[in-house]
Amino acid sequence: MPEDKPYQPWVIEPAWRQRWEQTGAHRTPQDPSRPKYYCLDMFPYPSGSGLHVGHWRGYVLSDVWARYKKLQGYAVMHPMGWDSFGLPAENDAIKKKIHPSVSTRRNIENMKRQLQEIGAMYDWSLEINTSSPEYYRWTQWIFLVMYRRGLAYRKEMPINWCPSCRTGLANEEVVGGVCERCGTSVTRRNLMQWMLRITAYAERLLRDLDGLDWPEKVKTMQRNWIGRSEGAHLRFDILLPTGGEEKLPVFTTRPDTVFGATYVVLAPEHPLVGRITDDARRSEVEAYLAQAAAKSELERTQTAREKTGVFTGSFAVNPATGERVPVWVADYVLAHYGSGAIMAVPAHDERDLEFARKFSLPVRTVIVPEGRSLPEPLECAYVEPGILTASGRFTGMPSEEAKKAIVAWLAERGQAETAVTYRLRDWVFSRQRYWGEPIPIVYCERCGEVPLKEEDLPLLLPDVNEYQPSGTGRSPLAAIPSFVNTTCPACGGPAARETDTMPQWAGSSWYFLRYPDARTRDAAFTPERVNRWLPVDCYIGGVEHAILHLLYARFFTKVLYDEGLLSFHEPFLRLFNQGMVCKYSEKTGKLEKMSKSKGNVVNPDPLVRKYGTDTVRLYELFIGPPEVDCEWSDQGIEGCYRFLRRVWSWVREQAAAKATTTSAGAARELHTLISRVASRIEEFKFNTAISAFMEFLNAVAGKPEFEMAPSDVGKFVILLAPFAPHIAEEMWRELGNEESIFAASWPSCDARIAAAETVEIAVQVNSKLRSRLTVRAGADREEVVASARSDPRVWKWLEGKEVASTVYVPGRLVNFVVK
Numbered sequence: 001m002p003e004d005k006p007y008q009p010w011v012i013e014p015a016w017r018q019r020w021e022q023t024g025a026h027r028t029p030q031d032p033s034r035p036k037y038y039c040l041d042m043f044p045y046p047s048g049s050g051l052h053v054g055h056w057r058g059y060v061l062s063d064v065w066a067r068y069k070k071l072q073g074y075a076v077m078h079p080m081g082w083d084s085f086g087l088p089a090e091n092d093a094i095k096k097k098i099h100p101s102v103s104t105r106r107n108i109e110n111m112k113r114q115l116q117e118i119g120a121m122y123d124w125s126l127e128i129n130t131s132s133p134e135y136y137r138w139t140q141w142i143f144l145v146m147y148r149r150g151l152a153y154r155k156e157m158p159i160n161w162c163p164s165c166r167t168g169l170a171n172e173e174v175v176g177g178v179c180e181r182c183g184t185s186v187t188r189r190n191l192m193q194w195m196l197r198i199t200a201y202a203e204r205l206l207r208d209l210d211g212l213d214w215p216e217k218v219k220t221m222q223r224n225w226i227g228r229s230e231g232a233h234l235r236f237d238i239l240l241p242t243g244g245e246e247k248l249p250v251f252t253t254r255p256d257t258v259f260g261a262t263y264v265v266l267a268p269e270h271p272l273v274g275r276i277t278d279d280a281r282r283s284e285v286e287a288y289l290a291q292a293a294a295k296s297e298l299e300r301t302q303t304a305r306e307k308t309g310v311f312t313g314s315f316a317v318n319p320a321t322g323e324r325v326p327v328w329v330a331d332y333v334l335a336h337y338g339s340g341a342i343m344a345v346p347a348h349d350e351r352d353l354e355f356a357r358k359f360s361l362p363v364r365t366v367i368v369p370e371g372r373s374l375p376e377p378l379e380c381a382y383v384e385p386g387i388l389t390a391s392g393r394f395t396g397m398p399s400e401e402a403k404k405a406i407v408a409w410l411a412e413r414g415q416a417e418t419a420v421t422y423r424l425r426d427w428v429f430s431r432q433r434y435w436g437e438p439i440p441i442v443y444c445e446r447c448g449e450v451p452l453k454e455e456d457l458p459l460l461l462p463d464v465n466e467y468q469p470s471g472t473g474r475s476p477l478a479a480i481p482s483f484v485n486t487t488c489p490a491c492g493g494p495a496a497r498e499t500d501t502m503p504q505w506a507g508s509s510w511y512f513l514r515y516p517d518a519r520t521r522d523a524a525f526t527p528e529r530v531n532r533w534l535p536v537d538c539y540i541g542g543v544e545h546a547i548l549h550l551l552y553a554r555f556f557t558k559v560l561y562d563e564g565l566l567s568f569h570e571p572f573l574r575l576f577n578q579g580m581v582c583k584y585s586e587k588t589g590k591l592e593k594m595s596k597s598k599g600n601v602v603n604p605d606p607l608v609r610k611y612g613t614d615t616v617r618l619y620e621l622f623i624g625p626p627e628v629d630c631e632w633s634d635q636g637i638e639g640c641y642r643f644l645r646r647v648w649s650w651v652r653e654q655a656a657a658k659a660t661t662t663s664a665g666a667a668r669e670l671h672t673l674i675s676r677v678a679s680r681i682e683e684f685k686f687n688t689a690i691s692a693f694m695e696f697l698n699a700v701a702g703k704p705e706f707e708m709a710p711s712d713v714g715k716f717v718i719l720l721a722p723f724a725p726h727i728a729e730e731m732w733r734e735l736g737n738e739e740s741i742f743a744a745s746w747p748s749c750d751a752r753i754a755a756a757e758t759v760e761i762a763v764q765v766n767s768k769l770r771s772r773l774t775v776r777a778g779a780d781r782e783e784v785v786a787s788a789r790s791d792p793r794v795w796k797w798l799e800g801k802e803v804a805s806t807v808y809v810p811g812r813l814v815n816f817v818v819k
Contacts, residue, residue: 007648009612013726017119025740026121029075037074038533039066040512040572042541042549043081043128045088046107048096051114052601053620053632054581054594060620061578061686062540063120067722068681070121071746077533078121079515081128082108085136086504087165087181090435094468100435101463104131114604119613119725121742126518130507135514136437137458138524139507142556144440144451145563151197152429154449158269158293158335159428161189166469168193170428170503173548177296180548186296191473194439194500196427198555202226204569205424205554214575215627218546225547227423229253232407234343235415236264236316238327241278248272248316251338251421254348255410256402258320259391260366261343262356264327265309268292269335276327278313285310285329292331300331307332307355318343319415320392320406330355336425346381353381366391367399427552429503434467434476436501444488444495453489461501475499508549509556512536512571531567539572542580550575576684579629581620591631602632614724615641621686621723624792633799643694644727647720650701651713651731659707666706668776669699670715671754674747677719686723687792693720694790698783699776710735715747763788764815765797781808788814 020026041062044055066078084104092107093100108129115122128135146152160169164184173179174186198205206226209219231253238246250264266273268289277285288310292300299305309330316327332351333342346356347365356363367386368374374382385399393409394402410416430439438459440452452459462483467476477483477499488495516529553571561569583600585592592598607616618640624630662670673696680689696716700706708716714735721728721741732741761784763771771793775784785806788794798816807815 005652007645007727009614009644009726010609012730013119013613016726016729017116020121020740023740024125025742026078026123027125028077028079028123031075032532034073034075036533036537037066037069037076038536039069039076039078039538040515040536040540041080042539042545043083043508043511044111045086046082046084046104046111047088048092048103048107049596049601050107050110051604052594053604053607053616054602056118056604056616057581057620057626058540058542058578059115059118059120060617061576061626061684062538063118063617063725064621064681064686064722065538065540065684066121067725067742068746070742071718071721071744073745076121077126077515078123079126079128079518080115080120080122080124081126081511081515082111082130083504083508083511084108084129084131085436085502085507086431087167087433087435088504089131090433090467091165091181093435099463100467101131117604117608117613119617121725126515128511128514128518130511131435133458133460134521136461136507138514139437139502139510140440140452140457140459141454141524142510142560143437143502143506144454144457146196146559147441147451149559149563151200151559152194153197154192154194156190156192157195158188158190159193160186160297161191162186163471165433166471167432168428168430170505170548171425173503174297177299188293188296189473191430191432193428194430194441194498196429196555198427198552199422199424201555201558202228202422202424203420204558205551208554208570212570212575213573215543215577218543218550218575218577221546222551225424225551229338229421229423231255231419231421232403232416233339233419234258234319234410236319236325236341236343238264238272238276238314238316239324240276241313246272246276248341249339250341250343251419252343254345254399254403255406255416256385256388256391256394256399257345257348257366258318258343258406258410259388259394260345260347260364261318261320261325262346262362262364263325263344264316265330265333265342265344265355266312266327267333267335267337267340268329268331270329270340273312273329276312276314281311281313285312288329295331297334300334303351307351307358309355309359311359319410319413326361328355328359337423338421347378348381348383350381350383353378365389370398427555429506430500431503432473432475433469433501434461434464436503437461437506438477438501439498441498442486442488442495443498444491444493446493447488447490447495450488450490450495456489459497475501477501505548505552509552510560512539512553513557513560513566525565527565527567534566535568535570536572538574538576540576540578543577546577576627578626579624581623581632582629583632593629594632602634607637611637611641612644612726614727615644618644618690618724622690622792624687624796626684626686631796636795636799643697644724646697646701647693648727648731650697651717652734654708654713655710655735657707659709661707662709662712663705663707666700666708667712667753669696669706670708670712671749671751672696672776674715674719674749675751675754678746678749681722690723691787691790691792693723695773695775695787698786698790699779714744717741718744718747759811761788761811762813763791763794764813765794766818767815770794770797781810784808785814788816 070076093103160174162179164182232255233249236248309328312327314327315324344352346353346363369386388397407416440459513525516533517525557571560566580593585598585600587599619637676692677689717731761773771791801818805817
């Protein structure tokens, strides 16, 4: 082995990627005797700006995990594809004034090149693209499955409307009252929409979260979005101005407060508003309804805003007291919560109290804390459980007991029933845009609404010149007679096609099922292959998809399970959310998530040319704990480059020495490293795994007493391989191995060898404790100080600062004094 061969990543890395491609090194093994492991990234939108180093982080994390599993002997499937339909791709095309099909193809070519440079073990033979007819044929087929099961239906309703994107939005796509895609304030608009009945799965979606190995934060977000509430429907009889009565069910989670209900409020969209409004107030009520329709849901529900409302002129009968209470319309009540109507109990609900005070409505206290009374008048609403007062036969009863007793009492009179409601609403599935899957439905004057036959799929998206959204509430497809005009699949008569398209989430809600059968033409997937590889063992991506994509994917999976097509009902067993990579923005003067608009994006391409892929990979992992946000430093990457050069030199020196045995000290360090790296990979603490490599090298490099036999040097190289695969392959070859390093086995740790005496060292910066290190007893000053400097918990306090002096107390303490 020549001693003067320098580390040249720009030479060895492209050569190894070419070799992997030529040998099919990353093809998914079809060996049923080996345990399977399905490692999956959340596939990207093919963005025109390509990948920045923030995107790289998640892909590198998943690749380390996939390669580690391969070395453990698993048959690993690690695929990649493109989420290319929907608003992100279409908006990019409109901005560039290029047809979406052209811009999407170009963006995919660029991003695929960048993903290949990461050196990830993606099986590109399984590549999928949601906007290809071969793929969206099966998205349309799944829609027909849902239609046949009664889960897809059409309804005119008020929906969220984005004036900028000029399309309807699902509730999940509205964040804080604005479009999650473009940030524009969302309004409401009545449109005929296709809906998916996700509410039919609300209880199962909620219940099955308990069995998932997901971050608790994500499970909590889904639980809150599904929003299960236990309570009761109480019946208030409305006395109509024209005579007669109208029964109004009101949902409440606090039936114990019904004796304090002094008025009733309907949402402006409630269907009874028009019928119960008397003629004298009709113009005032209609004006109020128009004002409410122009407000976003966020505006209506902000607690700080002044309450507004209008009296209908009608009264309802409180079922508990028999009293007449006024019926109001107010926009702080939402049509999709409960029954769209509330019994207002101002003494025990802060919003109701604000409303009552503004409109001089009665406030009646019916719950008090045990052992004490409340002031009169109330300073604020008392919202906690307590003891009932002024509540007839239930006075003196604790709240929880009274809830059941009051519901049972009213139920005997036909005026109450227990109920469970959900915050979750059915999924608005129509988009008034061009770039999406056409919905496979036609409208026939004779037959009505008719689904296409499966053999007529895919219903192709026509190639058009005018693809910009119309803003009229109709898709651009509505202006294409050759697409709209067709024949009815049932009777053969004239018919018109549905012209709305599916949302961007349609294709991504099942793509993980397609990968095992990516090339199959006559089915979305085959049972034997999908049930062999699914569920996904580890799914890696950003927490921003906690509600939208993850909830929809779970819904699709459960529907297909109920159809008898899958043997599992949850798609992702384990979920890992990586943190974002942030960088200082000159535009905002703050540390921000990388964004083109913030001017703080770092393109990985120049870094790869300067340092090589393995260095960029290593820095992405070393920069901080993978689950938290981290700060990018252009200087920090230099340290990872120097480390790999040291690794290169040390491995070559050890190989050239051709030691026949490994010294006791070197064996102890190696087996300690094996133990540390394995445990830290299992815990997804990749940054501290790299610290362990640095500590090892500091302990053994340049010290003749730490000689190591080539077979043990090879074990070190195997440990490094998931993190830096190119350099590992090259060093493995130079150690005399013919096969790829990834055909080797993960080394095992001998605990007896690793269990050498160690000491704990406190590490301080300017006398403040920043970390604790475990080092071998007898380690010299140079080794301990180098290990301390490489610790990520210490390094971030030293980065960019001058170390004026270093204080070392042997066996106890390191203190860096910085300026």
